[in-house]
């Protein structure tokens with residue numbers, strides 16, 4: 001890929017950073033490597049025909065800071081010069097962005113590849129130990145997160161650096177385990193004859209699950225949105241919603257456990273000394289990065305870089 005313009009060039013500040021999901025796009029501008037990012041209000045992807053229009057209207061027209069570069073974490077496989085988002089109509093065209101929005105560089109990476117890199121930078125205050133044993137400092141890790149879809153990525157340590165492993169783990173099959181699951185699963189909507197994890201573990205998935213429980217019990221499903229279901233469940237106003245939310249977190253835990261086995265994820269809770277607390281700002285350190293194709297997209301963000 002032709003971006004950034006040359007592999008070992010430092011990204012120029014200010015940098016526009018973006019997390020582009022199927023429903024929401026979140027942007028911020030980082031003016032230098034020490035400043036807190038300046039965040040902008042969340043953009044609904046449905047409100048703009050293109051990502052370029054959203055950036056122009058919601059960011060560039062709202063500030064006198066002129067970003068010179070952009071780093072965009074997008075919900076979809078990153079390949080080629082036209083990057084389609086999985087759950088919305090936007091297409092990211094980095095070269096066009098550079099030509100029309102004035103960026104000298106645009107770096108695009110998968111959103112969960114970015115999440116995977118970010119977990120190395122989490123401070124102890126953000127970690128909760130839920131199992132026994134001690135963490136292995138360079139043990140593998142897995143991140144997963146339900147949103148519009150279900151994102152999954154791994155993080156492995158090799159050759160003295162962290163290597164993110166993006167994938168489509170949200171589409172793994174998820175099957176019934178308990179007697180209750182066996183009652184509910186026949187009523188879960190399938191796609192192509194399958195119930196993938198994403199059919200249950202995302203906003204739309206919570207609604208699917210809620211409807212399947214209602215059908216299994218021969219009751220009416222009165223809620224239509226994920227927010228209504230979680231609201232009713234948390235306030236224990238509705239039994240079906242409460243069970244849907246309970247099963248949602250159970251299935252999420254099951255999937256996390258299975259993915260932990262796939263990656264042998266023993267990285268877990270780490271001591272603050274064991275790993276850097278902050279991910280690296282853009283820097284020149286690329287020497288210990290991962291194989292070239294991945295590095296081209298993410299080299300500037302290796303948490304193990306020694307630039308600071």
Ligand SMILES: Nc1ncnc2c1ncn2[C@@H]1O[C@H](COP(=O)(O)OP(=O)(O)OP(=O)(O)O)[C@@H](O)[C@H]1O
Nearest residue numbers: 021022023024075147148149150203204226227230
């Ligand atoms: N209160 C809520 N309870 C449950 N789900 C909710 C709630 N509010 C919003 N959602 C759902 O969360 C999803 C959006 O989440 P998020 O903002 O993380 O997504 P995104 O970043 O656009 O998605 P992705 O990165 O998966 O493409 C939508 O499916 C929405 O319906």
